[in-house]
Amino acid sequence: MSEYLVDIKNERLSFFTPAGEVKALNDVSIHMREGEVLGIVGESGSGKSVTAYSLMGLTAHPGKLIDGSLYFNGHQIETMSDKEMRKIRGNEVSIIFQDPMTSLNPVYTIGNQIMEAVLLHTDKNRAQAKERARELLELVGINEPEKRLRQYPHELSGGMRQRVMIAIALACEPKLLIADEPTTALDVTIQAQILELMMELKDRLGMAIIMITHDLGVVASMCERIAVMYAGKIVEYGTTDDIFYAPKHQYTKGLIRSIPRLDTKEHERLVPIEGTPVDMLNPPAGCPFAPRCDACMKICLREMPPVTHFGRVHYTQCWLNQKEEMEAQKEKGAANE
């Protein structure tokens, strides 16, 4: 047993494509307590979604877990059969996807799709499940729930559909809700509403949330801890304050530099991170970020950087941080003598 709700240790996951092995996750470790909100940020293909999906046993076809242990709420995920996983999915852990327009089955009513989740995991009969579905629609702030239950997805707006997705995800009051870019496909005003709703429901139901996004604004307002992923590795991990006020890794710094700020002058340019993401089919020997890093050293190209800790929570995987930290230790030692 673990003191954590989620405890992923040294997960390695690869996709075996015809072109070769794509190492999607490389030694990823994550732990979360109950009720915690973790943000995972990173660009497309950095392994954000893959990490979360593997926790639900939803790794897509050529993907395979190579190594590591995935613990969730008393279950050792990597040892479980598909049948055992089905009992957890939608029950103890649920997910909301990016695109609400395509995530609901177009040929069944909203009511049918919410009731399905209820009927699968509880002993409720159809009438009770329908009542529960109505409650859920109310919970996620949909007006006229009776009417909506009978409607089809195409009759609802995008924001409304995402609310329905949330209702489905919450059907069995999960311990963990995974939100995979839940607001990317929505209008800005709707985005704010959905995020607000999620936070409100988190407080009410006490579930933990993994927020996957590439929108730093979203994580800043919602999350307690943040994992920054790059090329299948967590390059920096810390509390929201650590990440935003004391970023250590060059990639994190770059990400934060690239967000527009309120005090940005009118003609000032945002600073992009130069270069393109690594080719995951042929990853470099050393730090995957090295080719794009301003502060790249020789060792960065040769060897994977070790973990450097700053305090209890905050850590990075970066040679520069390692070097600075060692120098700091030395100075401290010298001062002590």
Next chain:
Amino acid sequence: MLKYVAKRILLAIVTIWAVATLTFFLMNMVPGGPFLSEKAISPQATAALEAKYGLDKPLMQRYVTYMTDALHGDFGDSLKQRGRTVMSIIKMKFPVSARVGGISVLVSLCLGVPLGCLAALKRGKFLDSLISVVSTCGIAVPSFVVCTLLLYTLGVNLRLLPTMGLNGWKNYIMPVIALSFYPTAYIMRLMRSSMLDVLGQDYMRTAKAKGVAGFWIMFKHALRNAILPVVTYVGPMLAYTVTGSFVVEKIFVIPGLGGEFIGAIGGRDYTLIMGTTIFLATLIVIMNVIVDIVYKIVDPRIKLK
């Protein structure tokens, strides 16, 4: 819905009229006539026959007469099968073809749909390749080859099945295999490709994330979305199949309607050509309306206008 059906019926009448008119003039443009044969018939006899059936009148007049009669439900007498009306021929022969054809359509649906799904599920595996090979064969091999092979192996060499007529259930096996071979193959292909498309959809991932079991994911969430192309195909296919196949009926000596289509054209049996053509056109139009309604039931996004 009612308005839609009314509109479709109106449209159907126009379609059938167009088909009838086109057929009428086309068949009269083809040289020859019903009373020409190798045996010399005296010109007087021919003239008498033509006068009897009104073939001596000008084309336009014949067209008007035929259409008026047809509107009153009278499709005339067969010119070749003395003493039989076109209606009586269709009434007698259609049930035979419909029985064989109906069973064939059922068989091809019952085989094609699950096998197509299976191929999509096992994409790239041995089973998928096997199903692909079989379905390619099914589409490429003409029915007379299938018929001949069946007759030769099951009928003649192994003596397992009767080779002609429709006396018992055993007689149905070979014609049904021959008739359902192509549609089964075609449905498998349609089903496989649309299923592959559906399996990649986001809502399938949602279903999985809800914890729906594998079989139900396929049956409830995938099949209903993937079946539409098959519905489109099966409608007209059903109309063609229940009206009989010339080749299959000829080879297995089945007294069905399929033979009449070709026989009527060969013999310039004008009234029978018209009758069978209008009959088939009507069936197809009806099937298309049914397909549209089934569409609406399967996919609520479709609006019938």
